[in-house]
Amino acid sequence: MASRERTTRKVGPETNLARNKGGTREERRSFLILCEGKTEKDYFVGMRSRRGPQLDVDIPKGDHLAKVREAVSRASDEYDGVWCVVDTELNESLTCDLVKEAKNGPIELGLSTPSFELWLILHHADCARPFQSADDAKRRLKEVLPTWSEGNTRFADFSGRVDAACRRARKLDPDGRDPLRNPSTGVWRLVESLRG
Helix, strand or coil: CCCCCCCCCEECCCEECCCCHHHCCCCCCEEEEEECCHHHHHHHHHCCCCCCCEEEEECCCCCHHHHHHHHHHHCCCCCCEEEEEEECCCCHHHHHHHHHHHCCCCCEEEEEECCCHHHHHCCCCCCCCCCCCHHHHHHHHHHHCCCCECCECCHHHCHHHHHHHHHHHHHHCCCCCCCCCCCEECHHHHHHHHHC
């Protein structure tokens, strides 16, 4: 009887079906990201990859404060990080309430002033002038990325420029702790956490 030689079959450029020594599998980090709306959800769902962390992305019902409370209630050892990504809407009282509520649990906030669209703008351009409203930020995003629409955010439109967005966002708020600065966004802290 001829001896059978063990072979490793490759499928695609990154897949190796050989067993790991000891039968162990590399642990993937896991994050829960609760978002304010579809734009944010589409962006973070687009960041999912086979080799990156596991991302559970959801849009809970309710207003800004309800979303932060939901994040606090869902925080568990199951996740390496729980984030709530919401807009400040240029509302100082709301922003203070969001920060205070987040302290009730082991969660992080990815606040954007005035809105998440600032984070998207920063992928394509510097942006230091204050906005008058979230709608003002949406108009600016449409200027820098004419193919963008609120109901159709594609991560592919931003994926090659994430490093630039992080660099520009840090320049606006270097420690990521001044959510009322207009404009500013703490989303870079979340993205770097996901990539780290």
